[in-house]
Amino acid sequence: MPNAIQKEDGLYHSFCGLTCVGWLYQKIKDSFFLILGTHTCAHLLQNALGVMIFARPRFGVALMEETDLSKPQPELEALIDEIRADHKPSVIFLLSSCTPEVMKVEFDGLARHLSRPDLPVLFVPASGLDYTFSQAEDSVLQALLPFCPPAPPEDRRVVFLGSVNDSIADDFALEAARLGIPVAGFLPATHFHELPPIGPGTVLAPLQPYPAKVATRLARDRGATLLQSLFPFGPDGTRAFWEDLARMFGIDVDLREREAQAWARLATHTDLLRGKRVFFTADTLMELPLARFLRAAGCEIVECSSPYINKKFHARELAALEGVPVFEQPNFDRQLRTIAETQPDLVISTMGTTNPLIGQGVVAKWSTEFAFMPIHGWAGAGTLAGMFTKSLRRHARLDPLDDPVWSAGLMPGVIPLQVQ
Numbered sequence: 001m002p003n004a005i006q007k008e009d010g011l012y013h014s015f016c017g018l019t020c021v022g023w024l025y026q027k028i029k030d031s032f033f034l035i036l037g038t039h040t041c042a043h044l045l046q047n048a049l050g051v052m053i054f055a056r057p058r059f060g061v062a063l064m065e066e067t068d069l070s071k072p073q074p075e076l077e078a079l080i081d082e083i084r085a086d087h088k089p090s091v092i093f094l095l096s097s098c099t100p101e102v103m104k105v106e107f108d109g110l111a112r113h114l115s116r117p118d119l120p121v122l123f124v125p126a127s128g129l130d131y132t133f134s135q136a137e138d139s140v141l142q143a144l145l146p147f148c149p150p151a152p153p154e155d156r157r158v159v160f161l162g163s164v165n166d167s168i169a170d171d172f173a174l175e176a177a178r179l180g181i182p183v184a185g186f187l188p189a190t191h192f193h194e195l196p197p198i199g200p201g202t203v204l205a206p207l208q209p210y211p212a213k214v215a216t217r218l219a220r221d222r223g224a225t226l227l228q229s230l231f232p233f234g235p236d237g238t239r240a241f242w243e244d245l246a247r248m249f250g251i252d253v254d255l256r257e258r259e260a261q262a263w264a265r266l267a268t269h270t271d272l273l274r275g276k277r278v279f280f281t282a283d284t285l286m287e288l289p290l291a292r293f294l295r296a297a298g299c300e301i302v303e304c305s306s307p308y309i310n311k312k313f314h315a316r317e318l319a320a321l322e323g324v325p326v327f328e329q330p331n332f333d334r335q336l337r338t339i340a341e342t343q344p345d346l347v348i349s350t351m352g353t354t355n356p357l358i359g360q361g362v363v364a365k366w367s368t369e370f371a372f373m374p375i376h377g378w379a380g381a382g383t384l385a386g387m388f389t390k391s392l393r394r395h396a397r398l399d400p401l402d403d404p405v406w407s408a409g410l411m412p413g414v415i416p417l418q419v420q
Helices: 017-027 039-048 066-070 077-087 098-102 107-114 135-147 166-179 212-221 234-248 256-265 267-273 287-296 315-320 332-342 351-359 377-396 404-408
Strands: 005-007 031-037 059-063 091-095 121-124 158-161 183-187 203-206 277-280 300-306 326-328 346-349 364-366
Touching: 017 031, 017 039, 017 135, 031 039, 031 077, 039 059, 091 107, 091 135, 107 121, 121 135, 135 212, 158 166, 166 183, 166 234, 166 377, 203 212, 203 234, 234 256, 234 287, 234 377, 256 267, 256 377, 267 377, 277 287, 277 332, 287 300, 287 315, 300 332, 346 351, 346 377, 351 364, 364 377
Parallel strands: 005 326, 031 059, 031 091, 091 121, 158 183, 158 203, 277 300, 277 346, 300 326, 346 364
Antiparallel strands: none
16 A cells, blocks of 8 residues: 655745756766856856866856846847857757746747757746756756657667766676666666667666656657656665566566675674664655665665655655655745754754754754765765764764753754745
């Protein structure tokens, strides 16, 4: 029986969708991401993504000034020419931000106007008006779909869905070859002209928990089949992912020994995690598989909340969390009261709320980090486990400081924390 989802319709405190640029411009190596936005957008990308002074990142912001507000469409032709000369991209993604979306800029027409025969400009809605920042990758992948060639029904191969770094992608390609699973490619691909063919014989294997819309579109428009499994986080999820995927190709594999070996390599982490009580606030859409991994590692999940839950796309993860309180769009004030009452050993929270929680004596970790780290598959299991134990070990090394908050734990009642 699937786990019951409690929906509270609370406010979410997530990053802006523009931050998907931080991993996608590195993944799609012949791309350029152009954001139409304000000085706030530029500040976010320059600071939150930690761009080094010597780097030449393939993204930029076309700044909107007050004088631009009276123009029906921004003038970007000269900027497109400059990007083409400096970076020589194969594709340019034109990303919206909150201000031009509120101004009703007609982005589809603007992107078509800016496109050249050999350089498509693709519109991507990626403002902070969506549920959470990781869903903006879903929008980028949807913009790429018209450029994925059709595949005939007899082309029975897998397409891995969701962005992972090159080393993790190589790990998945090698594992598929070892198991005898034919691979058509990855979406997104490393280069624009390497997009995989997709058709009725294609099996879509999601690597990330947030491209639900693009998976639904491919199943509807191309007739592709969606793998229903756990996401490949941790030894338990990775084993289920490969066994279920192999079964779709008529291959029977038993990876119990492989999973046991992977857990054995994580013993220094699981020894520390076992018995710890963990609380997830809503942020990245990665909460369900991360909580499921921690539960398999011996943790007690006090609560697992996520900004958005797709009951079909996340069905296996929900089933694996049976008995755990799961909330969609939780009320953060209520969560603060629950944290004060239950006093979990670790809270996984947003960047905007983690530091205030730490100031109240809570052991907390940024959930944003998980979106940028190589934590998938057999190769990423150690990194994944270490991200949780690092926070616990760091806190254990701190001095008590004769502070009543540190010495007595959380004060009873509601934490005096205000989040605007």
